[in-house]
Amino acid sequence: MKLFRQLLFAFGSAWQNFWRNLAVSVAAVVSIALILILAGTSLLLGHALGQVLDSYRHRVSVLTISVADKTPLASVYDFEGQLQARPEVVSVHFVTKEEELKSFASDPRNQQLIEQIEGNPLPAKIEVKVARLDDVKRIDALARQWRGVDRTDPTDYKGDFITNMLRLSTWLTIAGLGMLAVLTVASVVIVMNTIRTAVYHRRQEIELMKLVGATEWFVRGPFVVEGVMTGVIAASLALGLLLAAYRPFVERFRAELFFLPLSYDPRFVHVLAQDLLVAGAALGALGSYVGVRRFVRL
Amino acid sequence: MLIAPEFNSRPVISFQHVWKTYPNGTDALRDICLTVPEGDFLFLVGASGAGKSSLVRLLIREEKPTRGRLFVHGQELRSLRRRRLPQFRRQIGLVFQDFKLLPRMTVHENVAFALQALGESRRVIAHQAGAALETVGLAGMERSYPNELSGGEQQRVAIARALVHRPRLFIADEPTGNLDPATAWEIMQIFLRINAAGVTVVMATHNREIVDVMRRRVVAIERGQIIRDDRYGTYHEALPAAAVRLR
Numbered sequence: 001m002k003l004f005r006q007l008l009f010a011f012g013s014a015w016q017n018f019w020r021n022l023a024v025s026v027a028a029v030v031s032i033a034l035i036l037i038l039a040g041t042s043l044l045l046g047h048a049l050g051q052v053l054d055s056y057r058h059r060v061s062v063l064t065i066s067v068a069d070k071t072p073l074a075s076v077y078d079f080e081g082q083l084q085a086r087p088e089v090v091s092v093h094f095v096t097k098e099e100e101l102k103s104f105a106s107d108p109r110n111q112q113l114i115e116q117i118e119g120n121p122l123p124a125k126i127e128v129k130v131a132r133l134d135d136v137k138r139i140d141a142l143a144r145q146w147r148g149v150d151r152t153d154p155t156d157y158k159g160d161f162i163t164n165m166l167r168l169s170t171w172l173t174i175a176g177l178g179m180l181a182v183l184t185v186a187s188v189v190i191v192m193n194t195i196r197t198a199v200y201h202r203r204q205e206i207e208l209m210k211l212v213g214a215t216e217w218f219v220r221g222p223f224v225v226e227g228v229m230t231g232v233i234a235a236s237l238a239l240g241l242l243l244a245a246y247r248p249f250v251e252r253f254r255a256e257l258f259f260l261p262l263s264y265d266p267r268f269v270h271v272l273a274q275d276l277l278v279a280g281a282a283l284g285a286l287g288s289y290v291g292v293r294r295f296v297r298l
Numbered sequence: 299m300l301i302a303p304e305f306n307s308r309p310v311i312s313f314q315h316v317w318k319t320y321p322n323g324t325d326a327l328r329d330i331c332l333t334v335p336e337g338d339f340l341f342l343v344g345a346s347g348a349g350k351s352s353l354v355r356l357l358i359r360e361e362k363p364t365r366g367r368l369f370v371h372g373q374e375l376r377s378l379r380r381r382r383l384p385q386f387r388r389q390i391g392l393v394f395q396d397f398k399l400l401p402r403m404t405v406h407e408n409v410a411f412a413l414q415a416l417g418e419s420r421r422v423i424a425h426q427a428g429a430a431l432e433t434v435g436l437a438g439m440e441r442s443y444p445n446e447l448s449g450g451e452q453q454r455v456a457i458a459r460a461l462v463h464r465p466r467l468f469i470a471d472e473p474t475g476n477l478d479p480a481t482a483w484e485i486m487q488i489f490l491r492i493n494a495a496g497v498t499v500v501m502a503t504h505n506r507e508i509v510d511v512m513r514r515r516v517v518a519i520e521r522g523q524i525i526r527d528d529r530y531g532t533y534h535e536a537l538p539a540a541a542v543r544l545r
Contacts, residue, residue: 001419002417003417005417005418005419006417009414009417020402204398204400205400207398208398208400208411209411209415210387211358211387211392212387212388212392212411212412212415212416212459212463213384213385213386213387213388213412213415213416213463214384214415214416215381215384216384218384218415218417
């Protein structure tokens with residue numbers, strides 16, 4: 001019961017102090033909101049880039065091996081079995097010459113061409129889907145050594161493209177992590193100092209609490225609750241602004257760079273809301289906890 | 299020579315060869331030996347910087363002794379763990395020269411605050427805060443703010459706050475320092491009533507008139523040492539009767 005009353009006191013006191021020190025509260029909300037807007041923007045950009053990269057990654061993670069016309073079916077099945085046995089291979093799909101022609105003919109852009117060709121010049125194909133882009137090169141080398149491969153156009157391996165994409169992906173991950181680290185440190189420092197200012201204004205109250213026998217957590221509780229409250233309000237503000245800008249940004253981007261596979265992702269909105277609210281609450285709580293520590297210590 | 303008074307009841311405070319040395323090497327207190335029995339009323343006198351405030355800070359465990367042993371309510375304060383400190387301080391009522399009231403809180407809130415910190419229920423808080431304010435003669439002023447009160451009234455609120463959790467030991471650091479003589483006497487009457495109820499009172503003061511008129515136990519400190527401990531003392535050492543006649 002005492003614990004419940006102390007919790008109630010912490011919430012009541014936090015709410016009261018938030019409004020009583022409105023100027024400091026607004027400063028804290030604005031600083032946290034700015035940081036979260038930056039973090040949210042980087043998350044959104046990261047997600048958009050991820051969408052584009054994923055789409056390309058999907059395309060290049062499937063290696064198509066052309067099969068020479070006179071290759072016996074037994075040899076194809078044998079090679080297919082070899083590929084399937086490899087751990088880096090997700091799936092193997094054999095496409096016969098007839099299936100390939102059917103697929104080619106079904107594309108309206110090829111209608112004129114299909115009328116001009118005689119017989120079936122298209123080779124049979126083995127489509128190999130690999131788990132990681134780095135493995136495509138190894139499968140390509142293996143395919144080129146296979147006797148049944150079409151020597152004129154063995155595979156559709158795009159080595160440079162994959163290498164560049166892997167490099168870009170690595171750099172983007174490093175840059176994202178670096179930015180996240182900088183933002184986290186900056187935000188904790190800003191929040192800590194803002195809350196320390198709020199605490200400094202109330203040092204007499206804290207001093208008194210300690211002298212009348214309040215425990216450290218009783219003194220700290222209202223500040224931490226106030227920090228969480230400030231963080232959640234800031235996160236809601238940041239989220240509102242980011243969501244208002246997200247759809248227009250995607251539409252504008254698609255209008256300008258139509259060839260990039262970027263789209264508005266409503267599922268990501270939930271992820272973003274969850275991340276920002278948790279980050280806001282955590283930042284507020286951590287900033288308050290650290291900011292108040294020096295004054296609260298008995 | 300220092301002669302400790304005789305006591306019949308158990309000690310509330312016991313300094314045993316206590317030293318307080320600050321990091322710059324200054325000895326604020328030197329070899330303090332002092333016993334305060336339950337129900338005593340003790341004046342702590344001495345010039346500014348003599349060591350009174352250092353002694354008070356040790357008593358409320360704002361600071362630890364550098365050497366020696368200090369017992370309050372049977373607890374040795376040098377070895378008292380940090381997590382036990384709140385419990386320890388709840389047994390002490392504290393009053394300061396500058397009242398230390400929270401300006402944004404009403405009189406009632408200032409007094410109730412001490413009980414809220416202990417997690418008491420609203421009913422207990424309302425009852426005890428009301429009783430404490432009645433004891434100091436401020437019933438009916440619960441809704442006022444500190445800046446609407448006189449100095450004497452503010453000190454009464456501070457006393458009510460110190461009283462509200464029913465401490466067994468009352469420590470006052472210059473409680474009349476900011477008050478006019480008439481108001482200071484009113485405050486002293488409250489302290490006497492508190493002491494009459496069995497609460498031990500330790501008061502650091504510069505107020506010579508009050509000490510001389512009340513004739514309670516006086517402990518004088520000079521340069522960090524106790525130089526006098528009189529059962530019914532005065533602010534300055536009483537001159538022998540012959541010396542007074544010669545004057």
